[in-house]
Amino acid sequence: MLITPRAEEVNQVVAILESGEFSGPEPMAKALIKQIADILSYREWWVLTHRFGNGQVGVNWAPFASQNEALKTAHRIALNGKFSAIKLHSSGALLANLTSSRRKGWCQVDGCGHADWVHLMNGTTRGKCGLESCPCTAYQK
Template sequence: MRITPRSHEIKNVVDILEDPTFDGPEALAKAVIKEVGDMLQMRDLFVMVHTWADGTKGLNFGPFGAPAEAETFAKKMSFGGTGRVVPLTSSGIALANTEGKENWPGYCYAEGCGHAPWSHAIDGASRGGCRLEVCNCNRFVKDDPAKKAKKTTAKRGVAKGVNEL
């Protein structure tokens, strides 16, 4: 399975690697493996479902990170029969949609919430408070508050050290 790391996933692993509180390399490795496993559960995955030419159930392969990856695999293997790419329902996403997934892109960044956008009421053009009884969130926070972009003003004029032509 091809995995393209996402920026928030890299940040989470780097945070673990830079944490000085681990009691040795085994504990650090365990934390990294657990974190990567949690990340993979939050991905949409696909399988190749195969049927032999006589119509009997064939071989099933996966998971794949994208339909194109599954199709490329099938062309290289040439088993015969027919195949279809089928999406898997992610257990991590299903759990995150019911229990919440704090500090995860696409989910609410409000303190103690972490629920999916659709669990928040519509409030005009934006999303209001969380509709779940177990949550006290009063406004959907779309972006990570710790990652606010700093606004810089552009300076006018020619940059120093640039030769004019």
């Protein structure tokens, strides 16, 4: 999982670290792990699949942060047969779209509901949603 932390993700972790709401390191660690899992659920991931040469289904591995990372790993495994990489769309975004209570600060366009930071910059304002599957053409607060 070769990821580059995004500023918005870092901010959410820093908010916990600086909150002063925790009685010790263990409750803070639990809150951090839950928050980071939530943050990562809003990303898209890749699965590396494998079939043996005779067509028999092999083992699938995940998550990888990119198609490139998945396929590079296939190269390192060096098994006979056929590898492919399959994209996993964000479960966080899916679930956010199913609830009417959208996250504060996230896009209010029907069918979007994604974070402001996944919207592509259009000059100084945020334009269409960067998630391939999303119909949103302009970010709305």
